[in-house]
Amino acid sequence: xxxxxxxxxxxxxxxxxxxxxxxxxxxxxxxxxxxxxxxxxxxxxxxxxxxxxxxxxxxxxxxxxxxxxxxxxxxxxxxxxxxxxxxxxxxxxxxxxxxxxxxxxxxxxxxxxxxxx
Amino acid sequence: xxxxxxxxxxxxxxxxxxxxxxxxxxxxxxxxxxxxxxxxxxxxxxxxxxxxxxxxxxxxxxxxxxxxxxxxxxxxxxxxxxxxxxxxxxxxxxxxxxxxxxxxxxxxxxxxx
Numbered sequence: 186x187x188x189x190x191x192x193x194x195x196x197x198x199x200x201x202x203x204x205x206x207x208x209x210x211x212x213x214x215x216x217x218x219x220x221x222x223x224x225x226x227x228x229x230x231x232x233x234x235x236x237x238x239x240x241x242x243x244x245x246x247x248x249x250x251x252x253x254x255x256x257x258x259x260x261x262x263x264x265x266x267x268x269x270x271x272x273x274x275x276x277x278x279x280x281x282x283x284x285x286x287x288x289x290x291x292x293x294x295x296x297x298x299x300x301x302x
Numbered sequence: 303x304x305x306x307x308x309x310x311x312x313x314x315x316x317x318x319x320x321x322x323x324x325x326x327x328x329x330x331x332x333x334x335x336x337x338x339x340x341x342x343x344x345x346x347x348x349x350x351x352x353x354x355x356x357x358x359x360x361x362x363x364x365x366x367x368x369x370x371x372x373x374x375x376x377x378x379x380x381x382x383x384x385x386x387x388x389x390x391x392x393x394x395x396x397x398x399x400x401x402x403x404x405x406x407x408x409x410x411x412x413x414x415x
Contacts, residue, residue, distance in 0.1 A: 228393075230402060292348070293347070296343075
């Protein structure tokens with residue numbers, strides 16, 4: 186999607202190894218999010234950021250950490266990958282939560298398919 | 303919206319017919335809703351949004367209806383085309399800090415040529 190890039194697009198890793206996924210945006214949006222998408226669960230929030238060095242946990246944050254040292258980059262790290270973390274990971278960005286805006290929804294990246302074996 | 307189960311609800315329609323996709327959302331305090339379309343191998347894309355002070359909003363070939371009494375949202379697609387085949391899901395938010403949205407599990411729409 187224009188303005189937001191996820192890397193890598195696909196990754197296979199072994200149980201117990203650390204993995205870092207990268208989200209890069211060129212839109213200068215303040216808010217960035219990491220979601221995972223699994224059958225039967227839809228999209229679930231892992232972590233989000235509301236500014237440089239400002240992050241917070243979502244509903245499924247256990248086993249994940251994030252960092253945001255620059256506006257444009259939001260990194261998701263699986264500290265010690267487990268098979269339950271096999272999923273498709275989506276990054277999203279949002280310009281604002283200002284209620285005056287007509288649309289303050291997300292723009293999503295194309296996703297990273299992670300397989301933990 | 304939330305639904306429980308391992309399988310997506312599915313909807314098959316003939317090309318040219320109208321489609322109606324439903325979503326039951328969970329929080330009566332949610333004040334903003336979005337419908338997303340997700341094609342295979344891609345990220346979700348915004349289709350249309352609606353605020354809680356509205357009950358209907360129209361876009362190009364799409365209409366969203368909101369019934370707050372029963373916490374129900376629907377997406378109507380007019381003259382459905384093969385390119386409309388995708389998974390559709392609704393998202394709700396309270397508009398709270400962090401702009402967190404809650405997503406339903408989705409409905410898979412297949413358009414039969």
